[in-house]
Amino acid sequence: MMPFNLHFCVIYVLCSVCLLALVQLPVVCQDSSHTSSVAPHPGESPGNGDFIEFDYDPDVVIDNYSLLVRYLCSRPCAVLVDVVASSELRTGVVIYKRRWRNEKLLNTRRSRTVLLKFPSIIAYREDFFIRHSIDIHGVMLRAWIVHIQGYNESSGIAQSYHQAVAKAFQVLNAILPIQRPLKNHRKCLRWDVEQTWQFTKNKIPQCPRESDTVDMLRFPHASTGERFGVIRKFDCFINKNFESTRIQRVCDPRFTFSVWIYLLNWCTSRICAIVHHVDNNNLFKTPLLLLTDKGEIVIQVHLESGQDSAFKSFTGLSLRTWYRLDMSLDGRKVMLSVISWKTMKETVENKHSYVFGENILYNDTSGYFVIGGGRYFQSIQGFFGPVKYYRLKAKLENSVNT
Numbered sequence: 521m522m523p524f525n526l527h528f529c530v531i532y533v534l535c536s537v538c539l540l541a542l543v544q545l546p547v548v549c550q551d552s553s554h555t556s557s558v559a560p561h562p563g564e565s566p567g568n569g570d571f572i573e574f575d576y577d578p579d580v581v582i583d584n585y586s587l588l589v590r591y592l593c594s595r596p597c598a599v600l601v602d603v604v605a606s607s608e609l610r611t612g613v614v615i616y617k618r619r620w621r622n623e624k625l626l627n628t629r630r631s632r633t634v635l636l637k638f639p640s641i642i643a644y645r646e647d648f649f650i651r652h653s654i655d656i657h658g659v660m661l662r663a664w665i666v667h668i669q670g671y672n673e674s675s676g677i678a679q680s681y682h683q684a685v686a687k688a689f690q691v692l693n694a695i696l697p698i699q700r701p702l703k704n705h706r707k708c709l710r711w712d713v714e715q716t717w718q719f720t721k722n723k724i725p726q727c728p729r730e731s732d733t734v735d736m737l738r739f740p741h742a743s744t745g746e747r748f749g750v751i752r753k754f755d756c757f758i759n760k761n762f763e764s765t766r767i768q769r770v771c772d773p774r775f776t777f778s779v780w781i782y783l784l785n786w787c788t789s790r791i792c793a794i795v796h797h798v799d800n801n802n803l804f805k806t807p808l809l810l811l812t813d814k815g816e817i818v819i820q821v822h823l824e825s826g827q828d829s830a831f832k833s834f835t836g837l838s839l840r841t842w843y844r845l846d847m848s849l850d851g852r853k854v855m856l857s858v859i860s861w862k863t864m865k866e867t868v869e870n871k872h873s874y875v876f877g878e879n880i881l882y883n884d885t886s887g888y889f890v891i892g893g894g895r896y897f898q899s900i901q902g903f904f905g906p907v908k909y910y911r912l913k914a915k916l917e918n919s920v921n922t
Contacts, residue, residue, distance in 0.1 A: 570594050570665050570686040571629070574601075580693045581659055583643040585636045589663055591686070592630070596623040596668045600680060601634055605642065605694075606658040615639055621668065636661075642694075644703040648717045653697035662689040730759045737891055737907035745788060745901035749892025754884045754911070765912055766884075771824055773882035774914040776848040777809065779891075780905025783839050787813040793897035794845070795907070799887035804828065804896075806882040809847055811837070811900055819847060819854055824879040833858075833872040842905070850914035852876045884911060 572591040591599055603616040618634050646653045664684035671683065681687070709717070736752050743749070757763035777795055794817075795809040808820035808830070815837035820830035835858050837843060846857040856872040891907055893899030 570597065570667075572599065572663050572665050572686045573688050574661070574663050574690075576661055576690050576692075579690075580695055581638055581643055581656075583636070583638045583640075587634050587636050587661075588631060589634060590629060590631045591622075591663075591665060592628065593622045593626055593665060593667075595626065597621070597665050597685075598668055598671060598673075598680075599632070599663070599665055601661075601663045603636065603638070604660045604662065605656045607654055607656050615642065623668065640703055643700065645697060645700040647702055647705075647721065648709060648713070649705050649707070650703065653700065655697055656694040659692040659694055660689055661692055662687070664688070730757060730762065732757075732762055732910060732912040734909045734911060735906070736889070736909050737904060741891070741904040743892050743899040743902055743904060745785070745792065745893070745898055747893045747895065747898055749793070749890045749894055749899050750904075751888050751890055751894075753888045756885055762912065769912070770883055771879045771881060772851050773806065773880055774848075774850050774912060775882070775884070776846065776910040776913055776915045777807070778906075778908045778910075779809070779845045779847075780842060780907070781845065781900060782842050782903040782905070783815075783837060783900060784903075785839070785901040786815065787811060787898065787900065789813070789898050791818065791897070792900050793890065793893050794900060795889065795891055796894065796897060797884075797887065797889050798894070798896075799883075801887075802895075805887065806880055807847065807849065809845070810897070817845065817856065817858070819856065819874075821849070821854070821876060821880045822882075823876065824881050829876055831874040835870055835872070844905075846915075848914040849880065849882070852878070852880060855914070 570591075570593055572589065574587055574589045576585070576587060578585070587601070589599065589601060593599075598619060598621050601616075601618045602614050605613055605615050607613075615638060616636060620632065622630065640650050641652060641654045642656055644650055644653070662681070664681055664687040666680050666683050667685060671680065673680075734752075734754070737750055741750060757766060779794060781794060791810050791812050793808070794811055795807070797805045797807060799805045804820065804822065806821040808818070810818040810820070812818060812832075815835065817833045817835050817837075818830055819833070820828055822828055831854070833856050837858070838860070842861045844857075844859045844861075846855075846859070848855045848857075853873060853875045858870045858872075860868045862868065891904060
């Protein structure tokens, strides 16, 4: 006869085996996407209507995230999941989408795990392979159900979302590009390339600060009096405020040129060029800063009527002396300041001004500027020092910094 304790243990083991046979154990699967039936929640009966939800625990964008989608279809349906992102340049861009059908297991709660894969330029930091990460401002994860009857797949995602019988969404926070994780590309770089990248990988890119002050010449330039010089072209401003001001002042210009010159000999022709402006039609435009063979400075401008007008300042420049010529145009008034350096501490300044009879036309983005000679002028014989150009300012002589 079996002892009571042993008899009880045998009965307990047999009951446990029976219970295990009735319970479905979870199966580990290598597939990143699978579908399984889910028992109804307590108090819920089949046929309660279409339903969809998902679990996304983090509130930020994470690549390769396993998203569990739970849904119930009362009729044959299509289940859609997508991610919509927006940046400064584009809005409502679909960066991920997934779709599947459920036509057989109706009025039954089901689930599917999908792998969310985001573009590298949105999910990771810049590195040697990802050169331009995008700064996104809004990311939305959406899931919805549409009944197959009356659903046209070719109508697009936006239309199907409006036809949805059940929806779910979650707004995700975007991570700044500099704070994103680095991606493991499983690639190797050459040693020298990797070392170069190590020096620059933590550098935060910054937009260049645009200014209306331009250094046209930063180094000494020897001029032999021949027909060549330094050519400079100017584009429209990127800064909208600067560009708007420049356009408004086409017929009411304000600018300043500051030029250093050192004369070794007088011009071999009647006149030679210091700075001149040639437009796209090879015509002289505002301004022309010229030098005569007697050391006098001539300033020529192009008027609104289409005529050219000039005036001569009797400066009487000397040879072998450094001069700084500050030419400013303020509307119709042109001002010329000639500063000579006799010694390092002793300077002499002469000022000249002239008012033209009508408006002056000026567009520095048309054509090109030449420091020295060109096709139509010989250059001075001597040296050019620094040349600075203030595109939007008629600066006084004591505020010019060269």
